[in-house]
Amino acid sequence: MAPIPGSGLAKGLAVTLRTMTKKTVTEQYPDTQPDLPPRTRGVIGLFEENCTVCMLCARECPDWCIYIDSHKETVPAATPGGRERSRNVLDRFAIDFSLCMYCGICIEVCPFDALFWSPEFEYAETDIRDLTHERDKLREWMWTVPAPPALDPGAEEPKEIAAARKTAEKLATTQPEPADPTGSDKTNTQPPTEPPAGPPAGPTASEGDAP
Numbered sequence: 001m002a003p004i005p006g007s008g009l010a011k012g013l014a015v016t017l018r019t020m021t022k023k024t025v026t027e028q029y030p031d032t033q034p035d036l037p038p039r040t041r042g043v044i045g046l047f048e049e050n051c052t053v054c055m056l057c058a059r060e061c062p063d064w065c066i067y068i069d070s071h072k073e074t075v076p077a078a079t080p081g082g083r084e085r086s087r088n089v090l091d092r093f094a095i096d097f098s099l100c101m102y103c104g105i106c107i108e109v110c111p112f113d114a115l116f117w118s119p120e121f122e123y124a125e126t127d128i129r130d131l132t133h134e135r136d137k138l139r140e141w142m143w144t145v146p147a148p149p150a151l152d153p154g155a156e157e158p159k160e161i162a163a164a165r166k167t168a169e170k171l172a173t174t175q176p177e178p179a180d181p182t183g184s185d186k187t188n189t190q191p192p193t194e195p196p197a198g199p200p201a202g203p204t205a206s207e208g209d210a211p
Contacts, residue, residue, distance in 0.1 A: 038146045040119035041102045043133075045141035046093055050114040053088035057106035057115060065099035066106060067092060067132075093135040098128050118144045 027034060036042075053070040069092035075085050107115045118141045125131050133141075151158075 036119045038119070038149065039117065040121075041104060041117055042119045042121040043097070043117075043123060043141050044095055044100075044107065044138065045116045045118045045145050046135055046138035047114050047116065047142055048090065048093070048135060048139055050112045051090055051093065052112055052114075053090050054111065056109045056111065060105050060109045062103060062105065063099045063101055065096040067094040067096070090135070093138065094132055095138065096132045097123070098131040116142065116145045118142075119146065120144045 053068060055068060058064075058066040058068050068090070070088045070090050072086045073089050075087055077084055104117065107117060120141060123131075123133075
C-alpha cells in the first residue's frame with residue numbers, strides 16, 4: 001500500500017505539538033548546577049598520606065600523564081639492636097589532565113586508596129600548561145570527594161572492621177585491672193576496728209593516794 005502523501009509531515013508536526021505541551025527540562029547552567037551522580041568522573045583527588053610511592057598508577061597509566069618523584073630516607077630502628085630501614089618519601093605527584101583519558105585505571109590499581117574520583121568538573125584553563133595539577137592542588141580536590149555509599153544492611157561485615165574489632169576485644173580482656181590510687185588492700189574485707197563508745201576515761205587515782 002502506497003503511503004499517503006503528507007503522512008510524514010503530519011507525524012512530524014504531531015511530535016512537535018506533543019513536545020510543545022510538555023514542561024521543559026533544560027537546566028540553565030551555570031546558574032543551575034547539575035545534580036551529578038556520586039560516581040561521576042570529574043577530576044582525581046590525591047590522599048597524600050596513603051601514597052607509598054609504589055609507582056603502580058604511573059606504570060599502568062595508558063597515557064603516561066602521571067609524574068611522580070621521590071627520595072629515600074633512613075628510618076632508625078624502633079627497638080635497641082634493631083635494623084634500620086629505608087622508606088620512600090613523596091616529592092612530587094602531578095597529573096596532566098590535558099592528556100588524561102579518565103579511564104580510572106590509576107584509581108583501580110592503587111593498593112592503598114590514595115586516589116579518588118571527585119565529581120568536580122569546572123577546572124577549565126586558558127593555558128594548557130595549567131591543566132597539570134601538582135600534589136597541592138590534587139589534595140584540594142579531596143575535599144570535594146563524596147562520602148562512600150552506605151553498606152547494604154544484609155551484607156557481611158568487612159574483614160578489616162571485623163579484624164580490628166576482634167583485636168580491640170582481645171586487648172580489653174587481657175589488660176590488667178588498674179591499681180587503686182589510695183593504696184588500700186582490696187582483699188581485706190573486714191571493717192576497721194571502731195573505738196569504744198563513750199567519753200574517754202580520765203586518769204585514775206592510785207590506791208595510796210587518798211584524799
